[in-house]
Amino acid sequence: MNPATFQTLMLAATLFAIGIVGFLSRKNMILMFLSVELMLAAVAMNFIAFGAHYQNYQGQLFAVLILTIASCEAAIGLALVVSLFKRKATLDIAAWSDLRETDREANVEVPVEQNEPIESYPVLTPAGTDPLVNPVRVSKDGALDTLKA
């Protein structure tokens, strides 16, 4: 086999391996998704390598197809992940183990409590007013308080 092809295939295989190991060993849904994308990319690279090897365009054609499908799937998948997150407020895949055997316990990572309050962000003066003339103050509950000059 062509050394170039071989090396490309090796690269693709390595990426696939990284991708599958990442998928199988992660709990974070988004990172699992990332790994899936990595696997898809690796497969696309595989196709390209063989396309180059056999000197035809079918490899590249299929790689384009894969890219398309990958992005569609990413869109749908991430939408599903977001809606799942909204239900359980955690990205742990183990939170969705209702089909487990009933005498096992779910191994959910409990989301860590944030101890520090969210910092207050600076408030910009509305456009068209001079801050030296009309300063904006923020009250305790974050409401804007425009002083009349």
Next chain:
Amino acid sequence: MSGMIPMLILVPLIGGTWLLVAARQNVHSALPRQAAIVLAALSLLLSLMLVVVVAAQGNSVPSVTQGLEKPGFTGAVVSPTIKFQPTWLSFQPDSGLRLQLALGADGLGAAMVLLTALVTFAVIVFALSSIEQHFVSYAGWILLSQAGLQTVFLSMDLVLFYIGFELALLPLLVLISGWGDDDRRQVAQRFVLYTLSGSIPMVLALIGIVYLYPTAHGPTVLLEELSQRASEMRATATLAGETWIFALLAIGLGIKVALLPLHTWLPTTYRSAHPTTTCLLAAVVLKLGFFGFLRIALPLTPLASEAYASSILGTLGAIAIVYGALAALAQTDIRLILAYSSLSHAGFISLGMFSLSEEGLTGAALQMFNHGITTAAMFLLAGCIITRLGSADIKSSGNGIADNYPRLAVLFLFFTFAGAGLPGLNNFVGELMALSGMMTRHPILTVVGTSGIILGAWYALLMARNLLFATETQTKVARKVSVSSDLATRETATLTVFATLCLAIGCFPQPAIDFIKAGVPISRSTSSVARTDTSINVVGRALLPVNFAATGKSARSTNSTQQDLR
């Protein structure tokens, strides 16, 4: 004539189903109750007709065509006297392969069919008074189980045999878990699961048999053709090929016949079920396994039987005789005494059957029928006694029931002695033949088995004495029963028929033996071979005290002269 055979299965099947439907609809008239008796009587009549037909057509003693040069046990060709084998009774698992099924009866099959019908009839007669609730559905399930049992006894092929074997269990599950002691649900479940777990090795073995004896037209499940092939292939048969089949069949059928140590389902099941159900269980269901041995295991795996049956299974039978009798001695619940007694008697049947001699096999076949009759009567009577005493404890009979219930007492004593092997009654014939059969093979086992005679009499008489007569240690149980009268006329009449059968077979066993011996799978040619010397001399010398051996024995033997004196 052969159309009668499927009727024997269909009548109880359809009748039982109809009774179940009628019970569901709560038909309040007396019609279903009477219908139950009529249906049972109809099946009894059909089975009597079958017996008459089989007896009239004579028994063709089966023969073996080839392979006689090998010594030892030779199975015989199964040849039913009357057969029902229509071409539509077949099934095709795939195109090009067609398995023909068949029903038929020879002497042994007809005898077992008669036994089933008799016992079912008696059960329904006795259930009329002892089953208080849902009698109609009880009778329906009994008839359905009869249908399954008749299928087994009438089957002439492996598929129907297996179907009947399993189908008989389902109604029994309902019967045991519906009427009986408080723990009957678990006990029923255990019984069915235990028995079913024996079916797995059995079905594997049956498949093995089908492929062990291929015919020119492809595999066959017909017993006739299989046994024919077995006798033709006798010269080339190998022990290894048959051993695993025999082992699997021994496990599967052994669970059904309560072969030690696979017997522990028996005492609890017999105790927790209603006595009339137990009657059917002990009299007929226990014999299914023995029937399987006689029809399938012994004739179709003769080399393995010769090698292993008498040594291993015969020993287990002999141990069971003593074990069952000893355990029965320790019990105070009448149902447990009778259960262990059944275990002991099944040991006698095993002892005879696995001796693989003509007397032993025929004795075992006859004893299957005899024990069925005797045990059925005992359990039915036990049920009556329990109803009248209010408890199953034999020590609670107060002053004995012989005074209050003379008919019950006389019949109970009669069947107790029948079960204990009193000569002149039926069990003696079977036991004598079984013991003789084993004597030619393993005398030690016969000696062990003969001790079952004394132990058998012991627990039986103890039970009789405690129940019927007065003893010093009796507790007076407050009787809360409503039945205070002796056995009803119909019940006495039924049991009198059973007693007459016992007497008839006991005093004139030759007709019964001639009838049943066609179904016994031994080739007649092996019986005329001179018996080989056994280990009796070694045993004798080992046990002889030395000083006796030294006294002038040899001098005496030359002293006697024989005169021809007639």
Next chain:
Amino acid sequence: MLNLVWLIPLVLMLALLAGVLICLFRKGAELAHVPTIVGLSISSAVSLILLFTSQGGVHVAITEGYTWLSLGGMHVPITARLDGIGLIQLNVVTCISLLVAVYARGYMLGDPGYARFFAIISAFVFAMVMLVLVGNLFVLYAFWEGVGLCSYLLIGHWYRRPSAAKAAMKAFLVNRLADCAFLVGILLLWHGIGLVGAENLATVGRLDFDVIFDAVPALAQRQPDLLWWVGLLLLIGAIGKSAQFPFHVWLPDAMEGPTPVSALIHATTMVTAGVYLLARMSPLLLLTPDVLLIAGWLGAITAVLGGLIALFQDDLKRVLAYSTVSQLGLLFLAFGAGVNGELLPLAVVAAMFHLITHAFFKALLFLTAGNVMHAMGDCIDMRKFGGLRKVLPSTHILFLIGALALVGAPPLAGFWSKEGILGLLTLEIGNPQYGSVFAIWLFMGLLSTLLTAIYTFRAYLRTFWGDVKLPAQAGAHPHEATAMMLAPLYILAVGSALIGLVIASTGALAEFVLPIPFLTDPHAHPHAGWWLVIASVGLVMAGATIAYYSISTSGVAAKRSGVPARFAELTSNRFYLDEVFYFCLVAPTQHLSKMVGIFDSQFIDRVIRRGATIPSAIGGRLRTYQTGVLPNYALTMALGIVALVALAFLRG
């Protein structure tokens, strides 16, 4: 003439059927004795006819019946085989049964189980007659057990009494224990004959007596150990039925039954079945002299043992029961003399002689004891009554005749038959091989004669002499028995008195019985020496004197005078043999049975239940793979794909 043979059991079977019908339909119970007595009369008449028209001895008459069982290696026909021994036994059975049945008509009058009693008596005599008649060992065993069943039913006749039901069970079970050994012996013999007789297929599987005796010489040569075992097991069977040590424990308890039953079954007919078996099988035992030696020893021990125990019993029937045991011991002792093969035919003759005389006087004694019991209101404890010779004069004379016959006072019957047996033993005292054994046996026989005299006279004196004492149960006027009850007793008394004289002087018995088929005819018929006669008469008188003094010196009540208390206690508790029996046989079996019961329900069942949990255990392990977590499933998928790909690669 031969077909008359079947008339005997047939008539008895009809009597039995009639009795059963009477019991079933509860009609005509007062007449229940009629079928029995009619049947017994006919059968006695026929047996007497057969006796007097047969030449006896060599002539063996075989009559065919039907084939009971015939299958391959086993052929059991029911045939009747009558030779001298059989005819004598048949006559003893039928005639004594007739007399006892006539007596029982009066004794059992008014008993609620009257019909049942006579039905079972018919059944018993039927079984006993068939036992004597049949020519096949299997069938003999069948009727052997049948006789045991009738004995059970009759001992337990008054089943409302717990002691009676218990005694019936004990009798049946001890008999059955011996029958186990008997059956094994029969089967061994069947097997042995099959081994040696294989050349002649006609003999294979038959246990007809002629076939057996034809085959035993070959068996003795080729399988001597088997033959020894057969002989021993047959002897054990005989011992059980005839209540010899150690199987004697059932007979005294069997006295719970009605007195006619004790007289018929447990004195004259059933217990002689063992002796009859030995007489029948004598051609076989000829070839196993060791077994006869054992028989002789057991007989001697039993003779002395029975006598010792009878010394201190208070119950008159128990005394007679132990006396029966002791006399049967003498019969077995006679067989012991057959160790010397030439003496065996003479031993059989002597045993049959004593059997006949014993039947007469023992039945007489039992029936007169029945009279006493009847008059005393069912009390038979000798401590409670006394001086009855004034109250029951006829019974007194009859008992005295019976007692004199029992102790062997000349010229009554017992004297002749006992001298026959003891005289046989004196013949071989010089023999170097057995001489010492015979001498010991002779001594034990004489000792038992002494003991017999002592206990018999003690019982006689305690019952009939002394001051008149009546128990409360006797009522106002205890009366003598009715004429119907006394008539058979007179016949028996005449028999006890004269029959010994008649038989011994004419030698008719020996001529009739000998030569026994298959045994060598002895050429000389020796007689006992005079010194033996003087010795036994002297012992009888000594015994009478001792008995008189033991009663009179300290009065009737205190009977243990002059005897060490320990010994008296030992004997009156029957040497604790019943307890030994219980502890050695009964209690261990009961413990073993309890252990088996527990083993069965706890251990084997536990193993099976443990086995039944295996599927759920496996399922539990497999269940852990269902985590519900997606990556785990993905891992499984990945591994599967890898496996498939690898498989595809390897397959090429």
